[in-house]
Amino acid sequence: MSVAENLELIREKIKNYPQVNLIAVSKTIDSTKIIEAINADCKIFGENKVLEAKDKWVALKSQYPNVKLHLIGHLQSNKAKEAIEIFDVIQTLDSEKLAGELFKEMQKQKKFPEFFVQVNIGEEPQKSGIAPSLVKEFVADIKAKYNFNITGLMAIPPADEEPALYFALLKKIADENNLKNVSMGMSGDFETAIDMGSNYIRIGTLIFGERQ
């Protein structure tokens, strides 16, 4: 199946949910296939590694300036410069230290991306993200200190559990903090995520096939 055919199937499934934005996750996928998706009307892409994203997207963005790029992988403070250069939305804000480095780069580059806070929704020690009970304080601190444009939350639920309750919890925390965007749901669980209130689904495999 082609990228365009895969997209058609996904769009068919989400056509009754006009609030849902489809993020095509193009990590490890080369520019030729990304362009197939752009030509099939994909407008939002997600990458999880800053340097890989820069390698591909400096050229792609100059060719397709209306496409938006979201960072969906962990961001180290020492890559703040490159992240501000290339991403329109950073979904993985997860520490004060990172916010401080991003703030400096934003002033230097005069570029002001939108932010989602990553939440460690299953409180898993190996995952990054703010603990659910600390989101309110974190969002308030970062807004007060840096005035970031934080518009949403993002999370990846624990791999081997039923995700619905985690999705519901993320949506609840977003509502409590008046954040309109909720990024949750991947190839295997996006329909559940939409039922629970997701408005940004992040789909890789179903669009581009299995990654190497």
Ligand SMILES: *Cc1c(COP(=O)(O)O)cnc(C)c1O
């Ligand atoms: C890779 C990735 C996805 C896409 O996963 P698929 O199962 O291929 O759809 C979504 N979100 C994040 C954070 C990812 O790293």
